[in-house]
Amino acid sequence: MSLLFQISHKDEYAIHHMAVKIKERIENHSSYSNLIVFCIGTDRCTGDSLGPLVGMLLQQANPPSLQIWGTLENPIHALNLKGAIQKLSYTHHPLVISVDACLGLPYHVGDIQVVDGPIHPGMGVKKILPSVGDFHIKGIVNASGFLDSMVLQNTRLYTVMKMAEVIAQSILLACIK
Numbered sequence: 001m002s003l004l005f006q007i008s009h010k011d012e013y014a015i016h017h018m019a020v021k022i023k024e025r026i027e028n029h030s031s032y033s034n035l036i037v038f039c040i041g042t043d044r045c046t047g048d049s050l051g052p053l054v055g056m057l058l059q060q061a062n063p064p065s066l067q068i069w070g071t072l073e074n075p076i077h078a079l080n081l082k083g084a085i086q087k088l089s090y091t092h093h094p095l096v097i098s099v100d101a102c103l104g105l106p107y108h109v110g111d112i113q114v115v116d117g118p119i120h121p122g123m124g125v126k127k128i129l130p131s132v133g134d135f136h137i138k139g140i141v142n143a144s145g146f147l148d149s150m151v152l153q154n155t156r157l158y159t160v161m162k163m164a165e166v167i168a169q170s171i172l173l174a175c176i177k
Contacts, residue, residue, distance in 0.1 A: 005114040009139070009159075009166045014112065018137075018170035021114045022097070025135045026174060032095035036088070037171060038132055039070030040100040040121045042077040047141045047155030050101035051076070053164035058171060065175050070099075078127055085132050098133030099167060101160070103144035103151060111140045112163060137171075139163040 005021040007014045026035070037058055041051030055071035069084060070076035076084045088094060098119040104111070119136035122129040141163065142155040 002116045004116055004135075006108075006111050009110050009112055009163045014166050015169045015173060018112065018114060018166070019173035022137070022170055022174035025097075025114070025116070026095065029095045029134055031093065033093040034067060034091055034095070035065055035175065036067045036069055036091065036094045036096045038076065038084070038088070038096050038098045039068065040076050040081065040098060040119070040132075041070070042075050043072050045152050046157050046160060047103075047152030048077075048101050049157075050139045050141055050160050050164055050167075051099045053161060054099045054167045054171075057164060057168035061168070061172055063172055063175055066171070067094075078122060078129060081121065081129055081132075085130055088132070096133045097171070098136035100136065100138050101141045101152075102138045103142055104140035106143040108140045109143055110159060110163065112167060113138050113140070137167055139167065 039051035039055035041048040043049050043052055051070055052072045052075040055068050058068045059071050100119050100121050114137055116135050118131035118133040120131045141160055142151050
């Protein structure tokens, strides 16, 4: 797994720069037949709602070239992640872009990363869950430290929503043919 790119969601060029990196990753995987955005998280925890918010925003845009898995209405979370990944195995040659929230250093809160390789959901709260994705996008929604589960519960929804908007717009821009 290698970090390709990291930028603050507040950067005025964040959407453009992220779209370029996402498009490069998509073009490096030229032999796929389905492009799936796999949005992980739950709306029951503010900090962990980044993935489902991205999924909802993408679903509202209704892009013809994308399949969106994981929304506020139908989230993919710790309890159904294995089943969703199993369902992915039945999809013909998918390219999977995983999206999830994470915790990080205080001075990186609000940053978004594009990373090669699968994401390992649940690591921030010490859960062992299966990894997923050909590459992934993660948003650092809050600082890690003591009682990470509590930190996720007390994350500002405004920050998560703004980050979700940047991620969704970046994906849409990257997928314009």
